[in-house]
Amino acid sequence: xxxxxxxxxxxxxxxxxxxxxxxxxxxxxxxxxxxxxxxxxxxxxxxxxxxxxxxxxxxxxxxxxxxxxxxxxxxxxxxxxxxxxxxxxxxxxxxxxxxxxxxxxxxxxxxxxxxxxxxxxxxxxxxxxxxxxxxxxxxxxxxxxxxxxxxxxxx
Numbered sequence: 001x002x003x004x005x006x007x008x009x010x011x012x013x014x015x016x017x018x019x020x021x022x023x024x025x026x027x028x029x030x031x032x033x034x035x036x037x038x039x040x041x042x043x044x045x046x047x048x049x050x051x052x053x054x055x056x057x058x059x060x061x062x063x064x065x066x067x068x069x070x071x072x073x074x075x076x077x078x079x080x081x082x083x084x085x086x087x088x089x090x091x092x093x094x095x096x097x098x099x100x101x102x103x104x105x106x107x108x109x110x111x112x113x114x115x116x117x118x119x120x121x122x123x124x125x126x127x128x129x130x131x132x133x134x135x136x137x138x139x140x141x142x143x144x145x146x147x148x149x150x151x152x153x154x155x
Contacts, residue, residue: 002074002076002098005028005035005076008028008035008076009053009076012026012038012078013026013040013079015040016040020045021041021042021045022040022042023041023043023044023111024079025040025041025052025077025078025079026038026039026053026057026078027054027056028075029057029061029070031065031073031074032072036061036065037058037060038057039054039055039057039060041053042056050084052085053078054075054085054089057075058088061092062092069092070092071093071094073095074094074097074098075089075094075096075097076097076098077097077098077100079100079101079106079111080099080106081097082113083117091155
């Protein structure tokens with residue numbers, strides 16, 4: 001059955017390219033043997049750099065299920081997830097992820113994310129986009145509020 005879900009992700013990725021809607025990436029989220037959500041890359045169509053296939057599929061699946069976690073779900077994606085999508089996947093907590101093409105395959109087609117991994121190894125001030133701490137003490141106030149909130153929803 002997994003092959004059918006992966007074929008669906010690959011089909012959607014190919015259609016996405018043919019229809020001019022975005023990059024060659026798509027993903028489906030499966031629960032209990034059925035597709036509950038799908039997403040395709042729409043970065044250029046929506047001018048949204050976060051509109052990657054896995055992220056859009058996760059958003060749709062969470063809306064469909066009425067939860068922010070995808071426990072009990074599997075994600076089938078046409079390509080190995082990029083760093084952003086991998087982060088979203090970990091936050092969503094699906095049971096498993098299957099991918100077809102590799103990050104190297106994506107890089108060969110012009111979608112090379114290796115620079116992000118290299119940037120993460122650098123000191124914050126030495127990155128292409130420097131990260132500079134500012135107003136830390138004031139920034140702690142929301143966390144104090146959070147830890148004192150009795151009805152907070154942990155995630």
